[in-house]
Amino acid sequence: MCGLLCAIGLKKAGIDVHIFEAAPKFDEIGAGVGLGPNALRALKELGVLDAVLLRADERVPTERSFTFVTGAGAHEHIYDYPTLPQDVGIGIYRPAFLEALLPLLDPLITHFNKRCTSISCSDQGTHALHFADGTAHETDLVVGADGIRSVVRNFVVKNEPDPLVFSNTVAYRALVSADVLESAGVKTNLRQRPVCFVGDDRHIITFPIQGKKMINIVAFSTNSRLLVGSVTIPLPWVESVSEKELLDEYAGWGNDARIILGHIQQPSKWYIHYLDPPLSSYIHQRIVLIGDAAHAMAPHLGSGVGQGFEDVFVLCALLGHPNTRKANLEAAIRTYDSIRRPRANMVLRQSSMAGEIYEAHGKDGETIQSLRHKLKGIWAPVWHHDLAADIVTVMDSLHARKARL
Numbered sequence: 001m002c003g004l005l006c007a008i009g010l011k012k013a014g015i016d017v018h019i020f021e022a023a024p025k026f027d028e029i030g031a032g033v034g035l036g037p038n039a040l041r042a043l044k045e046l047g048v049l050d051a052v053l054l055r056a057d058e059r060v061p062t063e064r065s066f067t068f069v070t071g072a073g074a075h076e077h078i079y080d081y082p083t084l085p086q087d088v089g090i091g092i093y094r095p096a097f098l099e100a101l102l103p104l105l106d107p108l109i110t111h112f113n114k115r116c117t118s119i120s121c122s123d124q125g126t127h128a129l130h131f132a133d134g135t136a137h138e139t140d141l142v143v144g145a146d147g148i149r150s151v152v153r154n155f156v157v158k159n160e161p162d163p164l165v166f167s168n169t170v171a172y173r174a175l176v177s178a179d180v181l182e183s184a185g186v187k188t189n190l191r192q193r194p195v196c197f198v199g200d201d202r203h204i205i206t207f208p209i210q211g212k213k214m215i216n217i218v219a220f221s222t223n224s225r226l227l228v229g230s231v232t233i234p235l236p237w238v239e240s241v242s243e244k245e246l247l248d249e250y251a252g253w254g255n256d257a258r259i260i261l262g263h264i265q266q267p268s269k270w271y272i273h274y275l276d277p278p279l280s281s282y283i284h285q286r287i288v289l290i291g292d293a294a295h296a297m298a299p300h301l302g303s304g305v306g307q308g309f310e311d312v313f314v315l316c317a318l319l320g321h322p323n324t325r326k327a328n329l330e331a332a333i334r335t336y337d338s339i340r341r342p343r344a345n346m347v348l349r350q351s352s353m354a355g356e357i358y359e360a361h362g363k364d365g366e367t368i369q370s371l372r373h374k375l376k377g378i379w380a381p382v383w384h385h386d387l388a389a390d391i392v393t394v395m396d397s398l399h400a401r402k403a404r405l
């Protein structure tokens with residue numbers, strides 16, 4: 001999602017771009033993704049929001065804030081996260097996002113079956129990307145948008161151990177029809193807004209997508225007795241599990257939660273990984289990381305893609321700036337790092353903390369009152385940041401110092 005958006009944004013900024021994709025075609029998993037107000041602002045700045053909304057079955061963004069209820073018992077109401085009028089977002093089926101973006105992309109710049117295996121640097125400062133099929137491509141700037149298991153990241157964090165760790169949390173993901181769940185007796189309103197069922201080491205997120213016809217479900221379960229990073233999970237980090245295993249995991253949970261989980265057919269279990277510690281740089285020479293390659297985070301604030309979109313907006317604004325030249329590319333990407341790294345790393349850390357809040361209910365004397373208190377304002381730093389103002393501030397200060405960029 002981030003690489004494609006970046007190619008479109010750079011091309012619009014008049015930059016010669018090529019995409020090298022390891023897969024034989026663009027593809028996305030059949031699940032939903034929530035995009036908050038900050039993600040939509042980035043899409044708007046990049047001029048693609050209308051195209052995305054057309055495919056989102058939600059022509060007008062709606063309130064995205066969560067209702068929190070207990071997972072066990074009668075799903076006691078805990079908290080409705082309050083919103084300002086501008087706190088709107090969308091839930092979108094991931095393949096629909098690709099369908100929205102693909103018509104905006106020049107097919108001639110896309111190269112499939114190109115798995116990048118290494119990057120080398122010439123004396124002139126250009127980089128050569130080397131691919132598994134034995135070919136190579138020389139370029140002035142590499143943008144690594146190659147996801148959580150980024151190869152490009154190895155060339156940015158060269159002398160540090162890979163910070164990608166297993167979070168000790170697994171997620172079961174599914175899409176189920178809202179009509180089916182309601183007919184089966186679910187009383188919680190899953191269509192109106194996202195819902196988080198909280199519990200001891202477990203929580204379930206639901207949100208409506210596809211015009212509120214389908215409910216996107218992600219059920220999380222954590223082994224909090226383990227230290228993060230102490231367990232290594234073999235690839236591919238996704239496995240099929242029985243319906244019984246899933247229901248056993250949520251033994252003792254309330255009626256609606258068990259009906260929702262009982263409707264997940266052929267469940268799959270995802271081992272959630274993230275970067276810990278966060279990267280100390282998103283750049284090296286003329287290599288830049290965006291999206292999960294830079295800041296893979298736990299999904300508990302629903303903000304991984306949104307942070308990637310912010311990366312793209314800032315990178316395109318800087319690289320497309322009239323003062324940016326080949327000669328000052330490195331200054332431009334240092335500016336990118338200075339704007340994006342503190343913010344995205346903050347969201348990365350807060351995402352893990354949000355997961356701990358959702359899974360504290362029923363633990364160590366945690367009451368509904370204290371939970372409510374901790375939930376207050378958790379999305380504010382993600383949703384209410386003015387990224388465009390950051391860019392203006394950086395440009396002004398560079399201008400004042402008479403620096404080119």
Ligand SMILES: Cc1cc2nc3c(=O)[nH]c(=O)nc-3n(C[C@H](O)[C@H](O)[C@H](O)COP(=O)(O)OP(=O)(O)OC[C@H]3O[C@@H](n4cnc5c(N)ncnc54)[C@H](O)[C@@H]3O)c2cc1C
Nearest residue numbers: 001002022034115116146147291292299302303304305306
């Ligand atoms: C359970 C779960 C729920 C989530 N929910 C949300 C949510 O609601 N909202 C939100 O904002 N985020 C959410 N996220 C996070 C979000 O999914 C990620 O942040 C996002 O998909 C990252 O996008 P990306 O473009 O950076 O990477 P990817 O989508 O992983 O894309 C990487 C691309 O690079 C290609 N590639 C990989 N290696 C190479 C190589 N060596 N050479 C060439 N190509 C390569 C891949 O084929 C792929 O096309 C969730 C994550 C999980 C696990």
